[in-house]
Amino acid sequence: MKLCRVLGNVVATAKHPVYEGQRLLIVQPIEPSGEAKGASFLAVDWAQAGPGDRVLVMSEGNGVRQVVQMGSQVPVRSLIVGIVDEVDVEVERGEAERGEVKAR
Numbered sequence: 001m002k003l004c005r006v007l008g009n010v011v012a013t014a015k016h017p018v019y020e021g022q023r024l025l026i027v028q029p030i031e032p033s034g035e036a037k038g039a040s041f042l043a044v045d046w047a048q049a050g051p052g053d054r055v056l057v058m059s060e061g062n063g064v065r066q067v068v069q070m071g072s073q074v075p076v077r078s079l080i081v082g083i084v085d086e087v088d089v090e091v092e093r094g095e096a097e098r099g100e101v102k103a104r
Contacts, residue, residue, distance in 0.1 A: 001056050001057065001058055001059075001081075002029050002056070002057045003029070003030055003031075003055075003057075003087070004027035004029050004080075005027065005030050005053070005055070006025050006026070006049050006050060006052060006053045006055055006080075007025075007040060008025070008026050008051050009051070010025065010026060016075050019044070022044050023044070023045040024044060025042070025049060026040050026041070027040060027042075027043045027055065027057055028040045030054070032089045034054075043078035043079060044078065045080045046079055046080055046081055049083050053083050053084075054083070054084040054087070055080045055083055055084060056080070056081055056082040056084060057078050057079065057080055057081070058081050
């Protein structure tokens with residue numbers, strides 16, 4: 001799972017039939033602190049998220065196929081499965097000096 005922030009919506013008039021009735025969102029992976037990390041990507045929204053929301057994104061192909069239950073040839077790689085209300089970060093002594101944090 002990845003912690004991400006929703007950047008916006010995607011509108012597509014021509015798409016694979018699996019995407020009919022599904023919302024596509026652009027998401028940006030983030031650190032627990034909220035800083036961006038890595039490239040943005042598309043995800044199917046199953047949590048009714050909106051722009052600015054912090055979300056949990058499942059991006060393992062097999063796990064996504066099991067959740068959507070549409071067979072083994074589903075062209076969906078990333079799925080928003082939850083909206084994050086709060087991130088609690090624990091900083092241990094010594095890690096703060098090195099700039100390291102752990103999410104729990």
